[in-house]
Amino acid sequence: MENYGLNVELIGKAGSREMLQTPALVLDLDLLERNIRQMAEFAQEHGVSLRPHAKTHKSVRIARMQIEAGALGASVATIGEAKIMIEAGISDVLVTSPVVHPAKVDLLINLNSRADGLMVVADHVANVATLDAAAAAVGRPLTVLVDLDVGIGRTGSRTPEDAFFVASQIDIAPNLRFGGVQAYAGKLQHIEDYADRKAANDKECVSIRDLLDRLNASGIGVPRVTGVGTGSHDIDAREGLFTEMQVGSYVFTDTHYNAVVLREGDPRPFEPSLFVRGTVVSVNQPGCVSVDTGLKRFATDSPFPPEPVRGVSAGCSFTFKGDEHGLVVFPRPDMNLSLGTGVEFITPHCDPTVNLHDSYHVVRGETLVDIWPVDARGAI
Structure with missing residues (x-):
């Protein structure tokens, strides 16, 4: 087993969740499995395939769990993530962002020779020409989808007319196969009200x-x-427009998604399974205690802060207090926590929070059962 710090010695010990050296990224395996199963059943009931986005978890193990539950394969954000998934034996992989840099195009073509299911998106005819020439050099066709911008303003052809032209160029390129259409409406994912989001x-x-x-x-x-x-x-x-869903955050959820009504009549079908665990390291300030979880342990782009949910009483909140520290703030002046108390927080934005950590501390109940690497951390 790889050495993931002194916590590796705690694997299998009763009560080891409370013994973890911190900061630690904690993954509740029971809840993770439930979330994966819940989305798989939903997709099956609605006749749509799953291609979950591995940018969320960056984990070969979790990608395999999703595939075992019925997913076609994986979506990835970078060619580096694709490399890690393919080298682990996951061959049905879609790179959801254009691959442009010459070195990355070379890697894409190399991976295409090893993975029958590798696909990539393009949103410009210049990129289509580059990919066609690169595929021609090795004599193996590459599957390319056209990426349509549906309001996010990030990648994608800006209009259906532009996207059609790009798609037609993919279709006639002798060394490319047209793989379909990608359209990801990222800007509306966190609209809290269901009716507003649907509109x-x-x-x-x-x-x-x-x-x-x-x-x-x-x-x-x-x-x-x-x-x-x-x-x-x-x-x-x-x-009914989509044949595949690239859902990602459902495996963990976070404080941002917890504010969103995901389904009518079932606003939170997925439970938080990912936490950052910290330890109370100072109790001298009135109305709060300091913990060893700061800006370097959580993504900070969410409008919602980390939410303390374990080791604290209801009503406590969190405030960042530097790179390595945060405050657990009490709702009443008579409340306190002892030095050394463990506190767990729901993350504010799960995807980039994962990328700040080397490994998952996988628990069932109160027991640390394994430590998994964040395989694609930093993979570009």
């Missing part, structure tokens, strides 16, 4: 339908339409 989603679906109509009218077959996030999974599954 926003309906507007974005207009451009997707436009593109699909153009492709169908031209005789270009569309093998897949992929996208969808945790925030829109229920809406998109009912809409």
Whole structure:
């Protein structure tokens, strides 16, 4: 077993969750398994395939768990993540961002020779030409999807007309295979109200339908339409446009998603399974205690702070107090915690929080059962 610090000695010991040296990224295996199973059952019931986004967990083990539960394969954000998944034997991988740098194009072509299911997106004809030439050099076709921007303003062809032109160039390129359409509406995933989110989603679906109509009218077959996030999974599954869902955060959830009504009648179908565990290291300030979990342990882009949920009484809150420290703030002046008390927090944004840690401390109940590496941490 690889050495993940002194906590490795705690594996299998009763009560070892409370003994963890901190800061530690804690993963509740029972809740993780439940979340994976819940989304798999949802997808099956609605006749849509799962291609979960591994950028969330960056873990070969979790990707395998998702595939064992019925997922087609994995989505990844970077070619570095693709490399790690493919080298671990996961061959059905979609790179959801354009691959442009020459060294990364070379790696993409190399990986394509080892993974029959590797796919990538493109949103510009110049990139299509580059990929076609690179694939021609090795004599093995590469599957490429057109990426349509549905309002996020990040990547993707800006209009259905532009996307159709890119798709047509992929389709006629002698060394490429047209793999379908990607359309990810990232900007609406955290709209809290279900009806408001659906209204926003309906507007974005207009451009997707436009593109699909153009492709169908031209005789270009569309093998897949992929996208969808945790925030829109229920809406998109009912809409019927997508054949694949790239949901990611559902495996962990976070304080940001906890504010979102994910389904009508079932606002929180997924339970928080990921926590950052800290230890009370100072108790001298009135109304609060200091813990060893600061800016270097949590993503800080969310409008919601970490939420203390274990080791504290209800009503406590968290405030950042530097790189390595934070404050647990009490709702009443008569409250306190002792030095050495362990406190666990729901993360504010799970994906980038994971990337700040080397490993998951995997627990069942009160017992540390394993330590898993964050395999793709920092993989570009």
